[in-house]
Amino acid sequence: MEITVNGVAQSIAAAEPDLLSVLKSNKIEDPQMVAVQLNGQFVESSQYAATILSEGDVVEFLYFMGGGSR
Amino acid sequence: MIDFTTEQLNRYSRHILLKDVGVEGQVKLGRARVLVVGAGGLGSPAALYLAAAGVGTIGIVDNDQVDISNLQRQIVHGTKDIGRSKVESAAEAMRAINPDVEVRPLATMLCADNIMEIIKDYDFILDGCDNFPTKFLVNDACVMAGIPFSHGGILRFDGQTMTVIPGESACYRCVFRQPPPPDSVPTCSQAGVLGAIAGMLGTIQTAEALKYITGAGRLLTDTLLSFDASNMDFRKVALRRQDDCPVCGARPTITELTDAEQTVCALKK
Numbered sequence: 548m549e550i551t552v553n554g555v556a557q558s559i560a561a562a563e564p565d566l567l568s569v570l571k572s573n574k575i576e577d578p579q580m581v582a583v584q585l586n587g588q589f590v591e592s593s594q595y596a597a598t599i600l601s602e603g604d605v606v607e608f609l610y611f612m613g614g615g616s617r
Numbered sequence: 618m619i620d621f622t623t624e625q626l627n628r629y630s631r632h633i634l635l636k637d638v639g640v641e642g643q644v645k646l647g648r649a650r651v652l653v654v655g656a657g658g659l660g661s662p663a664a665l666y667l668a669a670a671g672v673g674t675i676g677i678v679d680n681d682q683v684d685i686s687n688l689q690r691q692i693v694h695g696t697k698d699i700g701r702s703k704v705e706s707a708a709e710a711m712r713a714i715n716p717d718v719e720v721r722p723l724a725t726m727l728c729a730d731n732i733m734e735i736i737k738d739y740d741f742i743l744d745g746c747d748n749f750p751t752k753f754l755v756n757d758a759c760v761m762a763g764i765p766f767s768h769g770g771i772l773r774f775d776g777q778t779m780t781v782i783p784g785e786s787a788c789y790r791c792v793f794r795q796p797p798p799p800d801s802v803p804t805c806s807q808a809g810v811l812g813a814i815a816g817m818l819g820t821i822q823t824a825e826a827l828k829y830i831t832g833a834g835r836l837l838t839d840t841l842l843s844f845d846a847s848n849m850d851f852r853k854v855a856l857r858r859q860d861d862c863p864v865c866g867a868r869p870t871i872t873e874l875t876d877a878e879q880t881v882c883a884l885k886k
Contacts, residue, residue, distance in 0.1 A: 553852070554852055577798075577801050579797050579798055579801050580797060580801055580802055582792050582793050582794075584854070587855065587857075589791075589792075589859065607854050609777075609792055609793070609841055609843075609854060610775070610777070610802075610843070611749070611770070611793060611797045611802045612770030612771060612772050612775060612776070612777045612802075612843075613747065613748055613749045613752060613770050613772070613802060613804060614658070614747055614770055614771045614772045614804055614805035614810055
């Protein structure tokens with residue numbers, strides 16, 4: 548199926564991909580490193596594995612970025 | 618109300634020419650008070666441009682000293698400043714650019730006990746700190762005090778920023794609920810950062826501060842702007858206030874400030 552990840556179309560081979568596997572396939576090894584929006588709604592990190600994606604879903608990974616001073 | 622000297626009219630002429638700023642906007646800048654958190658990568662360009670812009674009162678808070686490894690990006694400091702207090706070094710550079718502005722160097726570390734007392738004297742806070750506990754502290758304190766602020770973060774070739782108007786737009790905790798576990802997200806001192814990225818992001822944050830004060834344009838509220846300068850890709854992600862946000866939601870669970878564990882010092886060495 549086709550989904551959009553951070554503004555870019557992605558083809559997913561799995562029929563019922565869950566959010567956690569999509570995180571992993573996008574090289575986000577530690578799910579705590581990002582906040583995740585699915586179709587504009589935030590998903591709790593505890594729900595990543597249980598959230599099944601559908602055709603056309605829009606996923607945004609928002610990365611923690613803490614640098615600034617040092 | 619308009620009491621600019623000829624010299625000031627010349628100094629600020631490029632602002633005054635702008636339809637959305639003008640003399641009125643410049644007067645607002647002169648009356649405004651902005652606090653810069655961190656005299657580092659983001660705080661350096663912010664401090665310089667805020668001073669150049671004629672923001673009347675600029676506080677700058679940092680408890681660190683200038684190190685030679687800072688100079689690749691922290692352009693408010695020079696080689697001669699190595700070992701000096703960062704805020705004293707920054708204040709000198711700011712006053713040299715514009716003697717009109719009142720610079721308040723605060724050589725302290727923001728913490729739960731002092732942040733409310735410090736931020737209450739400012740109209741806008743520009744967060745350029747280097748660690749998550751302080752970023753969350755700045756967010757929570759600004760939300761509680763109702764003071765608008767700009768969040769900024771940089772790493773490697775990447776930057777992100779959002780502007781928060783408490784009570785109106787999404788806050789940092791609407792997006793990121795709590796600091797990431799220690800060591801899960803690298804810092805600039807661990808992973809590096811391209812020096813100019815600090816300038817790119819710090820000037821975006823400063824533009825937001827100037828826009829907020831003058832009322833020009835549309836702010837980066839309810840929006841996370843992020844960029845990857847390795848390809849110069851810029852993206853905006855729309856955000857909205859979360860009803861269940863622990864600090865700005867309908868039933869906040871965070872009602873007083875606490876110091877989260879400071880991991881940055883352990884990571885730094």
